[in-house]
Amino acid sequence: MALQGVLRPGHIALRVLEIGPALKHYIDLLGLHETGRDAQGRVYLKAWDEHDHHSVVLREAEEPGMDYVGFRVDSEATLDRLANAVKESGCAKDFIWMEAGEHLHTGRRFRFTVPTGHSIELFATKDNVGCATGDVNPDPWPDGLRGMSPSRFDHCLLYGDELDDTVKLFRDVLGFSLAEQVVTQEGMQIAAFLTCSNKAHDIAFIRHAEKNKFHHVSFQLDSWGDVLKAADLISKHDVALDIGPTRHGITRGATIYFFDPSGNRNEVFAGGYIHYPDKPTITWHDKDLGRAIFYHDRKLNEAFLSVLT
Numbered sequence: 001m002a003l004q005g006v007l008r009p010g011h012i013a014l015r016v017l018e019i020g021p022a023l024k025h026y027i028d029l030l031g032l033h034e035t036g037r038d039a040q041g042r043v044y045l046k047a048w049d050e051h052d053h054h055s056v057v058l059r060e061a062e063e064p065g066m067d068y069v070g071f072r073v074d075s076e077a078t079l080d081r082l083a084n085a086v087k088e089s090g091c092a093k094d095f096i097w098m099e100a101g102e103h104l105h106t107g108r109r110f111r112f113t114v115p116t117g118h119s120i121e122l123f124a125t126k127d128n129v130g131c132a133t134g135d136v137n138p139d140p141w142p143d144g145l146r147g148m149s150p151s152r153f154d155h156c157l158l159y160g161d162e163l164d165d166t167v168k169l170f171r172d173v174l175g176f177s178l179a180e181q182v183v184t185q186e187g188m189q190i191a192a193f194l195t196c197s198n199k200a201h202d203i204a205f206i207r208h209a210e211k212n213k214f215h216h217v218s219f220q221l222d223s224w225g226d227v228l229k230a231a232d233l234i235s236k237h238d239v240a241l242d243i244g245p246t247r248h249g250i251t252r253g254a255t256i257y258f259f260d261p262s263g264n265r266n267e268v269f270a271g272g273y274i275h276y277p278d279k280p281t282i283t284w285h286d287k288d289l290g291r292a293i294f295y296h297d298r299k300l301n302e303a304f305l306s307v308l309t
Contacts, residue, residue, distance in 0.1 A: 003074070005082070005175045006196040009203070010072035010123060011054060011103075012156055012217050014264055015061035015309075019043060021261040022058055029237055030219065030266065031147035032056060035129065036104045044104055047219065048132040048142055049151035053105035056153060056217075064262040065309040066214040068111060069156055069203065070121035071174075071196065076107075079124040082174065083110040086122075091115060091169035105129070114169055116160025117211025148230045148268050150219035155201050155269075157215040159208035159308055166205055167192045176202070179275045180250050180282040182292060190286060193250060200251035200272040213308040216257060216265035223270050224254045230268045234258050243304050247271075249295040250284060257304070264309050 016022035023043060026032050032045040035054050044054035052072075059067070073079050086092050094113040098121070103109065107125030114120055132142035141149075160166070167189070170176040179200050182191035193201040206215065221227055224245075231245045234256070242265060244256030253272045259265055284292040291298040 003197060005073060005078060006122070007072045007074055008197055009055075009069065009153060009155060010052065010126065011057060011070045011121075012153060013042075013057040013059065013067040013069075014217065015063065015065050015067060015262070016058050016260065016264070017060070017062075017064060017262040019058060019060045022060075025239075025260045026056065026058065027146070029147045029233060029239060030268075031145060031149035033132075038104055046129075047150050047152045048145060050153070051128045051131050052126045053129050054103075054126075057103070063309070064260075064264045065212075066118070066156070066158070066217075066264075068119035068121050069158075070109060070123055071202075072126070073122050073124050076124045079108070079110060079122055082122055085173050086110070086112050086169070089169055089173045091165045091173070092120075094119075100125070114160075115162035115165040116158060116205060117213075118158050118160060148219070148221065148226070148233060150221055150268055152220045154199075154218045154220040155203055156217045157204045157206065159206045159213035159215055160211045161207065161209060162211075163189060163192065163205055163207040167194070170194050170203070177275065177277060177279075178281045179279070180284065182250075182284045182286060182289060184286045191250075191284075195275050198274050198276060200253065200275055208308075214264065215308055216267045218267040218269045221268050221270040227254045227256055227268060227270050231256050242307075243294070243301055246297070247295045249288075249292040250282075262309075265307070 036044040042059045045056040092112040096111045098109040100107045105127035109123040111121045176194040180193040190207045193204045240259040242257035254270045290300045
């Protein structure tokens with residue numbers, strides 16, 4: 001197995017103001033599938049091409065945002081090894097072992113807080129409930145898809161201070177690669193796009209004065225045409241549009257951003273490039289940030305940069 005250690009993003013837990021409108025958004029518009037509800041009132045969702053029981057967890061709360069994001073590792077032994085390494089790194093705190101079953105159909109999880117203030121989890125076990133096409137002689141996509149119908153939860157973008165030690169933890173302890181970065185003219189890193197796979201990014205961080213801020217969760221589509229269809233659905237259903245459809249310079253992905261009913265920013269995303277471990281880090285300068293974020297119009301959008309949950 002070429003990929004070892006941390007394999008991929010596994011789930012993201014979001015707070016929503018009302019569960020009913022949130023489910024209408026994430027199921028009917030976005031196109032996720034409900035897979036369960038627990039005694040705490042949390043609702044579990046997955047995309048059609050994901051095998052794990054869930055990749056999104058929603059809970060009703062007084063304010064929106066992200067509770068935590070979890071990454072799957074390759075084995076229980078790796079989970080123990082990385083938990084110890086995180087504890088010894090000096091770059092994390094608030095260590096908690098979540099017992100098996102605390103998430104439906106999920107084994108034990110190791111949770112910790114990184115210097116930007118965000119809660120990160122590692123886990124090795126989650127029940128395989130299968131994808132919508134099956135794994136024997138499958139069709140390229142299933143019948144009965146709804147809404148934008150993404151194939152998977154792809155990544156998230158988070159804002160916080162103390163970016164340097166957070167990036168150090170992800171690179172030196174968890175084994176992520178720095179695919180892209182944005183730096184000032186003085187050389188200070190203000191954005192880091194990190195990958196544990198061969199994607200352009202699995203998680204990204206932006207330097208920001210406040211800790212523990214959530215920018216967006218992103219879901220994978222197949223093509224630019226699918227992004228345009230998502231734009232049509234956003235307009236058809238009068239969903240709050242943030243920006244797009246357009247292309248990023250960073251990651252090269254085609255994109256559109258919009259908001260769920262609670263104000264959490266969503267993205268659907270297509271394209272990008274393959275990142276191999278020997279690929280050099282792509283560097284952008286802050287004076288070219290408009291082109292880096294929105295390649296087509298090359299202009300910064302203040303609301304895109306500052307509206308957070």
